[in-house]
Amino acid sequence: SQQGEEDPQALSIQEGENATMNCSYKTSINNLQWYRQNSGRGLVHLILIRSNEREKHSGRLRVTLDTSKKSSSLLITASRAADTASYFCASDMEYGNKLVFGAGTILRVKS
Amino acid sequence: EPEVTQTPSHQVTQMGQEVILRCVPISNHLYFYWYRQILGQKVEFLVSFYNNEISEKSEIFDDQFSVERPDGSNFTLKIRSTKLEDSAMYFCASRPKRDRGCFGNGTRLTVT
Numbered sequence: 402s403q404q405g406e407e408d409p410q411a412l413s414i415q416e417g418e419n420a421t422m423n424c425s426y427k428t429s430i431n432n433l434q435w436y437r438q439n440s441g442r443g444l445v446h447l448i449l450i451r452s453n454e455r456e457k458h459s460g461r462l463r464v465t466l467d468t469s470k471k472s473s474s475l476l477i478t479a480s481r482a483a484d485t486a487s488y489f490c491a492s493d494m495e496y497g498n499k500l501v502f503g504a505g506t507i508l509r510v511k512s
Numbered sequence: 513e514p515e516v517t518q519t520p521s522h523q524v525t526q527m528g529q530e531v532i533l534r535c536v537p538i539s540n541h542l543y544f545y546w547y548r549q550i551l552g553q554k555v556e557f558l559v560s561f562y563n564n565e566i567s568e569k570s571e572i573f574d575d576q577f578s579v580e581r582p583d584g585s586n587f588t589l590k591i592r593s594t595k596l597e598d599s600a601m602y603f604c605a606s607r608p609k610r611d612r613g614c615f616g617n618g619t620r621l622t623v624t
Contacts, residue, residue, distance in 0.1 A: 431610050443617035444555065444603060489555060493610060497568055498543055500605075500613055502555040 407490055407503040415511050420477045422506040424490035425470075431493045433466055433473045434500065438487045447475075447488075452495075482512040514538045518604050518616035525594055525623055533589045533619045535604030545605040545613070546579065546589045548572070555603065561587065594623045 407424045414420055426433070432451045436444040450457045450466045450473065457464045463476040477484055487507050491500040517536045525531050537544050544561040559569040559579055566579065578590045587606075591598055601618045 434612060436613075436615075441601075441620075444605075444613075444615040446612045446614070449612050491555075491613070497560075498562065498610065499545065499557050499560050499568055501557060502547075504554045 407488070407506045409506060410504065411507045411509070413509045413511065414480055416480060416482055418480055418510075420480050420484070420508055420510070422475045422488050422490075422508070424473045424475070424503050426473075426490075426492040426501075426503075427471060428492075429495040430468075431495050433464075434491045434493065435462075435464060435473075435475050436489045436491060436502075438489065438505070440486075444489070477508075480508075480510045482510050484508060485510050514614075516604055516606055516614050516616040518602075518619050520619060521617065522620045523622070525621070527596060527623055528593050531591050531594055531621065533591075533602050533604075533621070535587045535589075535616055536585055537587050537604065537606030538608075538614055539585065541606035541608045541614070543567075543607050543609070544581065544587045547603045547605065547615075548600040549603065549618075550600045558589070558602075591621075594621075596623050599623045 434449045435447045438444050448459045448464050450464045461478045466473045487505045489505045490503045519534045546558040547555050549555045557570050559573045560567045576592045581587050601620050603615050603618045605613045605615045607613050
């Protein structure tokens, strides 16, 4: 089954604008995590939201979780050119201990 | 801050050869993972390792793949007879419990 599908697949915005990425998943989760990947590099953990939380903030990042819709969103406010990267959601399934990644959103922030 | 380290950063091998990808997870972590990412595609789960044994594996992780944690610090992924389609970035990860994953920078495997 597919888990953690993101939309949009690609997003291009101007510096200073906000970027919103969405993620859907199919089975019950323990938590949902967001990662960032610069081109050809490793995965950097951004934020984790637990299944009993609805919203979480970290600096310019805001994550929401709607377990009834099995969806999450990542908002990056006041984007910078350095935010240009791919962003992945990863669902930590309730049963088992693996993270299942979505297809990712490629974000390009133009200066 | 402790890091997951992977070596080598890039490995080129010929089809049919065996490769071993090495990882040093964070020392007090309990769960260890291998993932792969074919260029431009999503990050795919291969295998998880807990309490010195495989706890879960995906359909990709067939008999050609094996993992070991030989000495309590290293965590290796072996591909016995590489195929062209094994070309990908391989990521090792570890985590202490049901928490954030800590990923290495990956090994880019190129099979020619």
